[in-house]
Amino acid sequence: MVRGTALRRLTDSWRSTTARLILIYGVFFALWGGLVIGLIYWQAASYLGRVSNDLIGRQATYFSMLDERTRLHALDDYDTLETRRLNAWGVFDAQGRYLSGTITTLPPKLPINGSVALLPRGVSRNDNSNSSDDHGRVRAAAVRLQDGRILLITRDTSIVDRIGTIIIRALLWGLSLAVVPGLLGGLLLSRGPWRRVNAIREATLPIMQGNLASRLPVGRRGDELDMLAGIVNAMLDEIERLLGEVKGVCDNIAHDLRTPLTRLRARIYRLQQQFDEGSEEHAVLDACMIDTDALLGRFRALLRISELENQQRRVGFDHVDLAEVLREVHALYLPLAEDRGQQLQLELPALPTIHADRHLLLEAFSNLVANALKFTPPGGRVEIRARPAADGPWVDINDSGPGIPPDQRDAVIRRFYRTESSRSTPGSGLGLSIVNAIARLHGYTLEIAGSERGARLSLHCLEERVA
Amino acid sequence: MPRILVIEDDDVTAREIAAELTAHGMEVDRIADGGEGLVRAVDPRYDAITLDLMLPGLDGLSVVTQLRAQGVTTPVLMISALSDVDERVRGLRAGGDDYLTKPFAPDEMLARVEVLLRRHRPQVRQTILSVADLELDLVRHVARRADKELSLLPTEFKLLEFLMRHAGQVLTRTMIFETVWGFHFDPGTNLIDVHIGRLRRKIDTAGLVPLIRTARGSGYSLAQTD
Numbered sequence: 017m018v019r020g021t022a023l024r025r026l027t028d029s030w031r032s033t034t035a036r037l038i039l040i041y042g043v044f045f046a047l048w049g050g051l052v053i054g055l056i057y058w059q060a061a062s063y064l065g066r067v068s069n070d071l072i073g074r075q076a077t078y079f080s081m082l083d084e085r086t087r088l089h090a091l092d093d094y095d096t097l098e099t100r101r102l103n104a105w106g107v108f109d110a111q112g113r114y115l116s117g118t119i120t121t122l123p124p125k126l127p128i129n130g131s132v133a134l135l136p137r138g139v140s141r142n143d144n145s146n147s148s149d150d151h152g153r154v155r156a157a158a159v160r161l162q163d164g165r166i167l168l169i170t171r172d173t174s175i176v177d178r179i180g181t182i183i184i185r186a187l188l189w190g191l192s193l194a195v196v197p198g199l200l201g202g203l204l205l206s207r208g209p210w211r212r213v214n215a216i217r218e219a220t221l222p223i224m225q226g227n228l229a230s231r232l233p234v235g236r237r238g239d240e241l242d243m244l245a246g247i248v249n250a251m252l253d254e255i256e257r258l259l260g261e262v263k264g265v266c267d268n269i270a271h272d273l274r275t276p277l278t279r280l281r282a283r284i285y286r287l288q289q290q291f292d293e294g295s296e297e298h299a300v301l302d303a304c305m306i307d308t309d310a311l312l313g314r315f316r317a318l319l320r321i322s323e324l325e326n327q328q329r330r331v332g333f334d335h336v337d338l339a340e341v342l343r344e345v346h347a348l349y350l351p352l353a354e355d356r357g358q359q360l361q362l363e364l365p366a367l368p369t370i371h372a373d374r375h376l377l378l379e380a381f382s383n384l385v386a387n388a389l390k391f392t393p394p395g396g397r398v399e400i401r402a403r404p405a406a407d408g409p410w411v412d413i414n415d416s417g418p419g420i421p422p423d424q425r426d427a428v429i430r431r432f433y434r435t436e437s438s439r440s441t442p443g444s445g446l447g448l449s450i451v452n453a454i455a456r457l458h459g460y461t462l463e464i465a466g467s468e469r470g471a472r473l474s475l476h477c478l479e480e481r482v483a
Numbered sequence: 484m485p486r487i488l489v490i491e492d493d494d495v496t497a498r499e500i501a502a503e504l505t506a507h508g509m510e511v512d513r514i515a516d517g518g519e520g521l522v523r524a525v526d527p528r529y530d531a532i533t534l535d536l537m538l539p540g541l542d543g544l545s546v547v548t549q550l551r552a553q554g555v556t557t558p559v560l561m562i563s564a565l566s567d568v569d570e571r572v573r574g575l576r577a578g579g580d581d582y583l584t585k586p587f588a589p590d591e592m593l594a595r596v597e598v599l600l601r602r603h604r605p606q607v608r609q610t611i612l613s614v615a616d617l618e619l620d621l622v623r624h625v626a627r628r629a630d631k632e633l634s635l636l637p638t639e640f641k642l643l644e645f646l647m648r649h650a651g652q653v654l655t656r657t658m659i660f661e662t663v664w665g666f667h668f669d670p671g672t673n674l675i676d677v678h679i680g681r682l683r684r685k686i687d688t689a690g691l692v693p694l695i696r697t698a699r700g701s702g703y704s705l706a707q708t709d
């Protein structure tokens with residue numbers, strides 16, 4: 017069928033709405049979390065920095081104001097009371113040479129005015145509490161004592177950075193703990209609706225193939241999906257009822273008119289027999305009979321379609337040699353093609369046997385070939401070509417006729433539809449409808465395409481899926 | 484004069500069948516009930532039976548089944564409103580000889596009854612069929628017209644055999660299509676004409692008396708010159 021691919025299969029679960037929402041949520045959550053933690057970090061770091069600066073500045077001023085002995089005691093306390101050896105001090109002469117303390121060199125660019133500066137590379141110390149490489153950055157303040165010497169005190173503030181690291185690490189852990197299970201959970205959650213949508217998709221396949229009696233599954237949850245399925249089912253009920261009415265009217269007309277038409281034909285026939293062959297009356301009545309036969313043929317075709325559509329049984333199904341069927345059809349139509357100066361070619365690769373109704377297949381391919389020959393001008397070419405495929409063989413009927421415009425390809429399968437250009441050609445316009453009905457009965461698809469020059473009608477003999 | 488038993492409950496159809504058959508020189512008895520039909524059908528004086536499948540009393544399929552069970556071999560033309568191939572297969576399996584779908588053209592029905600009558604006459608198992616100067620060797624698969632060998636395709640051979648077996652009888656396009664090809668759908672009138680046309684060109688060559696005749700607008704027959 018032409019509309020066969022309208023509903024795409026949901027192969028990728030990331031396509032589902034829930035999964036997509038979860039993904040978007042995850043990204044937003046990560047960004048927001050990062051922003052919040054960054055803000056906290058920035059706030060904490062600047063606060064701690066301010067506190068340290070303040071403290072060091074005060075200490076430097078305090079030490080500078082003490083007398084020599086008290087200062088040395090105080091500085092020793094300053095150093096030793098801080099057990100983690102975060103604090104250090106040094107006294108240098110006016111030229112910056114080391115005199116005493118735990119700091120051995122005076123950082124060259126440090127202003128000697130009590131203001132606090134950040135030394136990213138730390139200072140070198142003579143106590144072996146830490147190796148100098150290990151030194152984190154320190155905050156330092158230097159003041160000039162009254163005798164001209166320089167006092168330098170430092171405090172290791174790398175703890176602030178460490179807090180930052182801890183905060184960032186906490187952020188990453190927190191995010192991964194929240195986002196990863198969140199995404200996984202979302203994926204799992206989305207699988208429920210996804211499975212249901214797939215079930216609905218499966219349920220629509222027979223409906224699209226014309227089985228209007230089947231319905232979408234409705235669960236007991238009464239959620240959006242169930243509501244939608246319910247609405248669609250109600251629509252299907254109405255469509256089925258209307259279609260049934262239309263079809264019933266059509267079939268009844270065809271059926272009811274057939275009997276009087278047959279009687280009419282019988283009367284013409286009997287009347288005709290009373291005249292000599294070759295008389296004018298005989299010829300007129302012959303024309304009447306031909307017209308009546310055409311009418312009867314059309315009704316027969318219409319009722320045949322209806323019969324095929326109503327046929328649920330598959331008693332005629334058996335293993336069928338598709339190649340043999342195509343050879344028979346080819347032999348049947350070859351003389352007709354040759355009489356009209358057309359080429360009818362048969363191209364058969366090795367084909368598997370298929371499970372089908374042989375008589376119906378013969379009828380379908382006969383209709384397809386007759387149709388192709390009808391629309392191919394004299395001298396043209398019709399090609400019956402089979403190609404094997406994994407899911408069942410294809411049979412293409414290519415012709416070199418005018419082709420079928422893409423916008424009419426769906427319509428030609430409809431009952432009585434004939435393209436504008438074919439109005440002058442005799443025929444019931446029901447041949448392709450019969451083919452389509454047979455295709456549906458088999459679960460095959462009929463596809464109409466254009467070939468390089470003309471039309472291509474393909475019947476895909478899909479292997480039955482084991483249900 | 485052949486005697487035909489018409490078992491048909493619809494009065495209009497029964498009258499139509501009877502009128503057509505009588506007009507062509509046959510004697511017709513009409514029965515409207517299945518059970519009574521079975522009783523009458525056993526009579527060996529009937530040369531053929533037309534049997535409606537939907538009957539009050541005993542249905543048509545049971546009638547033909549019981550008839551065959553009793554060893555009655557009178558040919559039966561089954562007439563049914565069901566055109567399905569499955570129905571046809573069922574009818575033929577039960578013992579019917581031919582199957583016709585309602586509504587039918589009287590000439591089609593007549594042609595089928597005539598073929599059944601011919602079939603019923605005791606036939607010697609022939610290996611060579613001959614009509615006028617046309618000869619068909621069924622064993623060696625050779626066809627000759629006026630002692631000249633004809634080259635026929637397998638389908639043409641089968642077609643000619645069918646025409647020759649029923650020489651002098653009208654064979655409708657549907658009957659030809661069903662018997663020669665074994666297909667049961669509507670191929671359109673043109674197709675059989677084309678096949679007959681081909682055969683005609685091979686058999687009725689210039690200078691010879693044409694044997695294949697177009698008959699009664701609906702079919703063909705092979706002339707019988709005797």
